[in-house]
Amino acid sequence: MRTTRSVLGLLLAGSLGFTGLSVSAVTPADLQQNFDTAARASVPGFTGFSAQRGRQFFSSTHGNDWSCASCHTQDPARPGRHAKTGRDIAPLSPVANPQRFTDPGKADKWFSRNCNDVLGRPCTAQEKGDVLAYLMSLGK
Amino acid sequence: MDNTIKRWVFDTTVWTSAVLMTFVLLMHDVAAESRLPPVTNDKWRAECGSCHIAYPPQLLPALSWRRVMSELDRHFGADASLDAASAAGIGAFLESNAARGKRAAVDTGMLRITEAPWFRREHREVAAPVWKGAGVKTPANCGACHTTAERGDFSERSVRIPR
Numbered sequence: 001m002r003t004t005r006s007v008l009g010l011l012l013a014g015s016l017g018f019t020g021l022s023v024s025a026v027t028p029a030d031l032q033q034n035f036d037t038a039a040r041a042s043v044p045g046f047t048g049f050s051a052q053r054g055r056q057f058f059s060s061t062h063g064n065d066w067s068c069a070s071c072h073t074q075d076p077a078r079p080g081r082h083a084k085t086g087r088d089i090a091p092l093s094p095v096a097n098p099q100r101f102t103d104p105g106k107a108d109k110w111f112s113r114n115c116n117d118v119l120g121r122p123c124t125a126q127e128k129g130d131v132l133a134y135l136m137s138l139g140k
Numbered sequence: 141m142d143n144t145i146k147r148w149v150f151d152t153t154v155w156t157s158a159v160l161m162t163f164v165l166l167m168h169d170v171a172a173e174s175r176l177p178p179v180t181n182d183k184w185r186a187e188c189g190s191c192h193i194a195y196p197p198q199l200l201p202a203l204s205w206r207r208v209m210s211e212l213d214r215h216f217g218a219d220a221s222l223d224a225a226s227a228a229g230i231g232a233f234l235e236s237n238a239a240r241g242k243r244a245a246v247d248t249g250m251l252r253i254t255e256a257p258w259f260r261r262e263h264r265e266v267a268a269p270v271w272k273g274a275g276v277k278t279p280a281n282c283g284a285c286h287t288t289a290e291r292g293d294f295s296e297r298s299v300r301i302p303r
Contacts, residue, residue: 085281109221113220
């Protein structure tokens with residue numbers, strides 16, 4: 001009886017641990033996969049993401065005063081600076097900063113805020129995927 | 141000794157002591173007020189502290205914090221939207237520790253700490269070019285001069301104006 005209970009306990013602990021791990025261990029590639037799935041569903045003739053297009057999008061303004069580069073600089077593998085407050089911003093590229101794009105909630109929050117500031121609307125899956133492709137390509 | 145002289149000596153002593161004591165208490169009060177009691181909240185520090193220093197709740201009255209938290213999608217020219225649960229938690233923390241006393245004297249729901257009468261009074265000796273200097277940039281950048289602002293310590297001792 002005692003053995004059964006401890007085996008069950010171990011199994012439970014193991015499965016919880018595994019679930020916990022699979023939820024928190026998100027990589028930039030996992031997020032890119034989500035954008036890919038969304039883009040395939042919404043963009044007719046979607047042919048994949050482009051780092052080149054992402055770079056162009058990142059460094060251009062889109063009708064408002066700011067571009068992504070206004071705070072993250074033209075080289076997002078390096079630290080940035082908030083355009084208004086002057087606060088330091090850690091590098092955005094996951095190549096330079098392994099913590100980036102590992103928390104889906106955080107990525108969603110910042111895409112939502114910053115796209116609204118830069119474009120005045122939410123970004124599409126294509127735009128987010130292109131930018132992430134660009135950020136992942138830096139330093140390679 | 142003549143009674144009048146005795147009376148005069150007594151009165152003078154009492155009044156001088158009273159004035160001195162008031163002065164000492166006042167200075168003590170001023171010093172204590174510039175070191176804010178340490179209240180903290182992890183969510184507040186993480187969320188409010190990601191684009192600027194997490195401004196201490198004691199620097200704005202409750203009505204002002206309520207306005208700030210209800211307009212996060214238009215937060216001083218940037219979108220700082222939060223999920224409802226985080227916003228509610230942070231809002232409650234800010235309001236329950238909001239300014240009281242002289243810092244809440246005029247609670248008109250103003251949004252900028254830098255527009256408060258006490259802020260202007262405390263900074264009246266700071267010349268205009270200092271605010272605009274590269275090391276400061278904006279009066280909202282407390283940490284540029286108040287080197288211990290992140291700890292809620294705004295005492296004059298820790299002020300270093302960047303040159």
